[in-house]
Amino acid sequence: MTIAAPREKVWRGLTEPEMLARWWVPGDVAAKVGHRFQLAIPGFGELPCEVLEVQEPERFVFTFNDWTLTWTLTVEGTGTRLLLEHSGFDLEDAHIRHAFECMGPGWRDETIPRLAALAAEID
DSSP states (O other): OEESSOHHHHHHHHHOHHHHHHHSOOBOOOSSTTOEEEEEETTTEEEEEEEEEEETTTEEEEEETTEEEEEEEEEETTEEEEEEEEEOOOTTSHHHHHHHHHHHHHIIIIIHHHHHHHHHHOO
16 A cells, blocks of 8 residues: 655554554554564454564564564655555464454555554644
């Protein structure tokens, strides 16, 4: 997805707790390898996370429950190309398979557009 905002603003949306809470969910996120935090996911409760990789402002990777979220931000004109890889699904588990099938459209159609809207508003 291309976001009509500079990469630094998208980065802030991903890595600052107050910004993250505005477009996704509350959590004490920080762009520091080894940082452990929780995300308050409606219907699932507090899910454990740990930051695995930080290459500011290009790449941010953290575990999310049993999965891994890899965010890659690339400058594209005056905006940002955002790539999200959500990996680690055990598709043999019916509950996890259902989550997998729901999350792709959710990220694409609802969640990431909220990040894009927030990034466009950041001063």
